[in-house]
Structure formats: C-alpha cells, structure tokens
Amino acid sequence: MSKPIIPTPTEFFNQVTALDDKLAVHQACNTLLDDLTKHYTVATISKKLTAYKKPFYTYQHANAEINETIETKNGTNTQHIAARLLTLSDEQKQNLVIDRDQRDNARAGFNEDGDIREVETPGIDISAVVKKSLECLGSIDPHTIGAGIINLTGLRANEQNMPVREYSNWELIIERDMVVVDEFVIGFKGISKKSNPDDAQAYHTRATLAPAQMIVDAQKRFKSSKQVLAIPTSYDKYLKGFRETFAKRYKELFGDTLSTIEAYDDNGNLIEGNGTPHKGRAFYACALRAILKAGKEFGDSASSKYIQLCLAHENTGITIKYLGRYDEKDFINPIDADIPANIKGLGKMTTAVIEEIKTPAHTAEKVPTKTTTEKTAKAKKAPKNTFDIDAFISGLDADLQVKFGELMNNESSLTNAVLALINATKQKSSNGLINAKKVTVSDEVAAIVKAIMVYNGEQTTVTNRVVPTYSLINKISERCLNKTIAKVTVDNWITANGDTLHKDLEAFTIPGGLYNSMWNGKNHRKTMDIVIESVITVFNRG
Structure with missing residues (x-):
C-alpha cells in the first residue's frame, strides 16, 4: 500500500477553513488522524498534532456552528472546532502514558521489569568537556560555536541560535543580546518560556564555565555567519531548518561524551550516544553544582537556588529535573572557575550597568560601558558612615544569601530588601524561642x-x-x-x-x-x- 500524501499543517488549515459544513470538518480531521496513525508512532503523532492544531486556536469561521468557546487558563477563547477534534484517541493516550513512563523509568536507571540497573557508566570529566567546548568557540562553523556556547552557559538551543525571535501571541519581536557582566558572568536578553514580555525582554545574568569575554566574542562571530543571518524569526521554521543541522552537529561533538544511563547496556558499553543540546544544558547545571560544592562549600539547597537563578527557571522544581539527568557522583574533575559566590547579581537584572572585563594588567579597574535601563552616573565618593552592603552580604550564611537574592529579584529596593531580611531573621528567631518548649x-x-x-x-x-x-x-x-x-x-x-x-x-x-x-x-x-x-x-x- 502506497503511503498517502499527508498535507502539511498549513495545507490542512487552508483545506479545513474552506469547509462550511460541520460534518465535513469532522470527516477531514478523522482522515488526517487515520493517515497519521498508519505511518507514525503515538509519540510522533502527539508532537505533529501540536503544529496542526495551533492555527485553529485563533481562527473563527464565519459559520458560528463550526466554532466553540472554551475555558482556558487565560480566560475564555472562541476557536474553530478542529482545534479540539485533532486529538489522540483514548487508547492512544493510554499508550502514550505507558510509553512516557517507560522512557522516564529508563532515564531514572530502571529496566523493563522495574528493577534498578547496576550499570557502571564512565564519569563525565568536567574539565575535558569545558576544554572541548572552548575549542568549539574558535571554529568558523556556527553549529560548532553554538554547541560550545550551550555547554558553557546553559542556554537553550533556540536562545543561543535564534538572534531574533517572533512571539505572535504578544505581537512582539525580541532581538537577543549577550553582554559581559563580570569575568565569569554574562547578561542575556531573550530568555524563552517566560510568562510575560517584560521578563522575556529583560537581561538575566548567569555564571559561565569559561571567561565571559571569550563566550561573548564567539557569539558575535556566530551571529555574523551567513547561515545564522538567514535564520527566520519564526520558531517553527527554525526547528525545521537550522535546528535540525545543529542537532546533528552537536551529536557528532558531544553525543557520546554526554550520554546518560539509558544509552548503555548492562555491561556498561555505549549502545548509541544520546547526548543532545538539551543534555548540554543539564551538563552546565551539574558542572556548576560540582564547582559550587567543591570550591564554594555550597549545600544542595543553596546550589539548587543558585543554578535556578542562572537558568532563569521559575522555581527550583524545574532545576531539579536538570540536575537529575546525571548521577552527581559521575561528574569528576571540576574546573576552578572564579564564579561569584554571592547570588545577589544573578537572575533578572533590574538596573544593569554592563562592565567591560579588562586585560590582566587592568583588572583592578572596571569601566562601565553600557547601561540597559539607565544612563551611567558619574561615580561619587561614598560618604563616611554609609552602610556597606557588600560587607553585609558577605557576612550572611548561604541560606540567608538565598533569601536576600529572592528579595532583590522580586524588584524590592535595596533598603526594603535589607529590612525585610532583618525582620524575617528576627521573626524566625523569635518564633523559635516562643515555640521551643511546647512543640511535641x-x-x-x-x-x-x-x-x-x-x-x-x-x-x-x-x-x-x-x-x-x-x-x-x-x-x-x-x-x-x-x-x-x-x-x-x-x-x-x-x-x-x-x-x-x-x-x-x-x-x-x-x-x-x-x-x-x-x-x-x-x-x-x-x-x-x-x-x-x-x-x-x-x-x-x-
């Protein structure tokens, strides 16, 4: 039986919106679902249906009978009925859940019978991966440069690779930017998966696994490449173009090195490398954890919060998933990167004076070169008896630094953040004294x-x-x-x-x-x- 010609999402949208009969719409959707079922796995169908359904969410037919109003997390939405009809059957949904559970189990180290696998996988040499990533920065191939930058910064593939991205739901186009903030800190504008345009357009700072200036310089060469200049602003078009060739190149470079347990047989032999750009982001998180624990004496909680701010996650629960992709004990030979121990400067920047990192002969003095939210004011001598905020922060333990960082990242003023921290500490101490004698x-x-x-x-x-x-x-x-x-x-x-x-x-x-x-x-x-x-x-x- 010859394979049917399955319409593209755009072709199907044009075909269905031309129909003026509710039954005809049902039949067209059923035909597409049948054709997809004959030739793809349930997991693949689920992914493909996302693209088919998307345009129907915002389309209303002239015939009101072909539309429906539904409740969404953002309120009510009137849409074409095809958005609801293009869905998996109950049986397919059950199979998809089983398939995902099996993959989750494999990632966690369980076999098909549910038993834990005792597999000795080779350790991930942090220094070796960082060294190879630094070599990638010097390449003339933009795919290779991008692979290195992802490992060293933890950026998502689209954040790194798409200089400009269009957000149709916000009617906004964001031009991404990367700047040096400190020797091992960059500021990045254009973070994905944000719930509002203000956060998406803000600069977010993060620690890097290599000197920030080297990374920013490599990023400038990356963006000047003809292949990169040709990348469309549409995320869907990026996925079908540059993203596909980038993923192949990344696998060639780091597919074996960053493989996880499910890629190995019971004897510890690599079956097929499964390192991906997404695992490069997990490598960054796990390598950062190793550095924080070995060189900065951070505990698990403080490390997770630090990495959450670097990855610009909404909460540490998301960060934990990245940290769980590899066994912590498998990360060996951490690098000696001079990343900041203080979290005050990580995460969303409210007022950002971007400082140029000078050569070793001039490291004692940093000159402001760019301001993202306000003009750089002339430096004034601090009056005597002023509050030394740096000394205050340095004197806090790791957990209180975490709390202070949360207060600052909530855009509290510096004064309010300090007062809130002091009050919280007093309240905690007071509550402890009051309740100590009566707690069972x-x-x-x-x-x-x-x-x-x-x-x-x-x-x-x-x-x-x-x-x-x-x-x-x-x-x-x-x-x-x-x-x-x-x-x-x-x-x-x-x-x-x-x-x-x-x-x-x-x-x-x-x-x-x-x-x-x-x-x-x-x-x-x-x-x-x-x-x-x-x-x-x-x-x-x-």
Whole structure:
C-alpha cells in the first residue's frame, strides 16, 4: 500500500477553513488522524498534532456552528472546532502514558521489569568537556560555536541560535543580546518560556564555565555567519531548518561524551550516544553544582537556588529535573572557575550597568560601558558612615544569601530588601524561642509533612512531587532537627491524618496517592537529596 500524501499543517488549515459544513470538518480531521496513525508512532503523532492544531486556536469561521468557546487558563477563547477534534484517541493516550513512563523509568536507571540497573557508566570529566567546548568557540562553523556556547552557559538551543525571535501571541519581536557582566558572568536578553514580555525582554545574568569575554566574542562571530543571518524569526521554521543541522552537529561533538544511563547496556558499553543540546544544558547545571560544592562549600539547597537563578527557571522544581539527568557522583574533575559566590547579581537584572572585563594588567579597574535601563552616573565618593552592603552580604550564611537574592529579584529596593531580611531573621528567631518548649514530636511530624505538601504545591511537573513516607520524614528530621523520629510516631500521625493527606496527594495527580509506595523510588532515585534540601528550605520559611 502506497503511503498517502499527508498535507502539511498549513495545507490542512487552508483545506479545513474552506469547509462550511460541520460534518465535513469532522470527516477531514478523522482522515488526517487515520493517515497519521498508519505511518507514525503515538509519540510522533502527539508532537505533529501540536503544529496542526495551533492555527485553529485563533481562527473563527464565519459559520458560528463550526466554532466553540472554551475555558482556558487565560480566560475564555472562541476557536474553530478542529482545534479540539485533532486529538489522540483514548487508547492512544493510554499508550502514550505507558510509553512516557517507560522512557522516564529508563532515564531514572530502571529496566523493563522495574528493577534498578547496576550499570557502571564512565564519569563525565568536567574539565575535558569545558576544554572541548572552548575549542568549539574558535571554529568558523556556527553549529560548532553554538554547541560550545550551550555547554558553557546553559542556554537553550533556540536562545543561543535564534538572534531574533517572533512571539505572535504578544505581537512582539525580541532581538537577543549577550553582554559581559563580570569575568565569569554574562547578561542575556531573550530568555524563552517566560510568562510575560517584560521578563522575556529583560537581561538575566548567569555564571559561565569559561571567561565571559571569550563566550561573548564567539557569539558575535556566530551571529555574523551567513547561515545564522538567514535564520527566520519564526520558531517553527527554525526547528525545521537550522535546528535540525545543529542537532546533528552537536551529536557528532558531544553525543557520546554526554550520554546518560539509558544509552548503555548492562555491561556498561555505549549502545548509541544520546547526548543532545538539551543534555548540554543539564551538563552546565551539574558542572556548576560540582564547582559550587567543591570550591564554594555550597549545600544542595543553596546550589539548587543558585543554578535556578542562572537558568532563569521559575522555581527550583524545574532545576531539579536538570540536575537529575546525571548521577552527581559521575561528574569528576571540576574546573576552578572564579564564579561569584554571592547570588545577589544573578537572575533578572533590574538596573544593569554592563562592565567591560579588562586585560590582566587592568583588572583592578572596571569601566562601565553600557547601561540597559539607565544612563551611567558619574561615580561619587561614598560618604563616611554609609552602610556597606557588600560587607553585609558577605557576612550572611548561604541560606540567608538565598533569601536576600529572592528579595532583590522580586524588584524590592535595596533598603526594603535589607529590612525585610532583618525582620524575617528576627521573626524566625523569635518564633523559635516562643515555640521551643511546647512543640511535641507529633507537631514536628505535622510541620515536616506540611513542608512536603507545600513543596509539592510549588512543583509544576508531577514527577517532581513526593509522597511523605516515614523514610522521607525521618531523613528531613535528621537533617533539619538533628533527631531521629520513631516510626510508630510517624505511623500514628499518618493514620490519624491519612484521609486528608491521601486526597491532597491524589489532587497533586500522584497515582495511588498516599499508598503509592513505589513513587519516590521511581522518580527520585538520583534527586532525593535535592528534594530533601528543597523541603527543608520550605520548612525553614515557616
């Protein structure tokens, strides 16, 4: 049987919008779904349908019967009925869930039978990957330059490769920019996956795994390439053009080096390299964690927050997914990069004076060269008895620096941020003194479970969430309260509160809720320490 000619999304849109009959629209959609089913896997069909449905979301037919009004997270939307009809069948949806679960299990290190695989994979030599990435910066091939920059900065492939991107939903075109902020810090304008245009157009700073000036210089050469100048502003067109050739080149360079456990057989032999630009972003996150822990004495919680700011994630739950792509112990030989230990200057920039990094002979003096939000004022001598903010920040422990960074990144004024931090510290200390004598062990269990559930509520990805088991509660208690809690105490508390807890966990879409004993092991074998530190951060917030 010959393969049918399947229309492109644009061809199908033109074909269906020309139809003036509701039944004819149904038939056209069913024909497309049947043709796709005959020749593609469910996972591929699911991806392809996204492009087919997209134009119908904003199109209204002259015949009102062919439109429908639905509720969305942004309110009501009137759209063509094809947007709803182009969907997987119930059976296909079930198969897709099974397929995704199997892939998630493989990524976590489980075999098809659900048993953990004891596979010795080669360690990832951070210094070697950074060295090779630096070599990429000197290439004349833009694909090679881009591969190196992604590994050293953690930028998404489209952020790195698309100098200009159009956002049709905002009716906005953003011209991306990269500037030097400090020796190992860049500012980048044009972050993807932001919920509003202001954040998408703002500069966000991040630490780099190589001197920032080298990266910015390479990026300028990248953007001057004829191939890059020809990249369209449409994200969909970019995916079908430059992105495809870039992905192939990246795999040639780092496909083997950055492979994860599912690419190896049980004897530890590489079957086929699966390193991708997305894993390059995960490499950056994991390499940064190794540097922070080895050279800056950061803990898990502080490291996660630091990396969250660098990757411009909305919350640490997203960051945890990147940190979980590789076993932490597999990252060896961290580099000695002079990244800042203070998080105040990371994340969204509110007032950004971009400083030029001078040559070694002039490193004692940095000259402001560009301002993104205001003109550079002439430097004034600080009056005596002024508040030394740098000394204040340096004197904070890692967790308080995290809190201060959050206050600053919420665009609080410097004065308000300092006062809020002082008040929060006083309040925390006062609460501790008031409650120290009347807190029971059951109260402590309740507080830990509450922190776990608050953490769950902050996660946008279901698999980031956890079930409050005795093992998890006790580990948090040991780290946070420096004490072991008896299992019978936890069991009694859970028995008394089980119904409510079970319903809440099911509401968080954890299958089986409180009684899913396999959930934590399946989804957090590599990331449980990070989850525990994140829960402790919530616990300490009160």
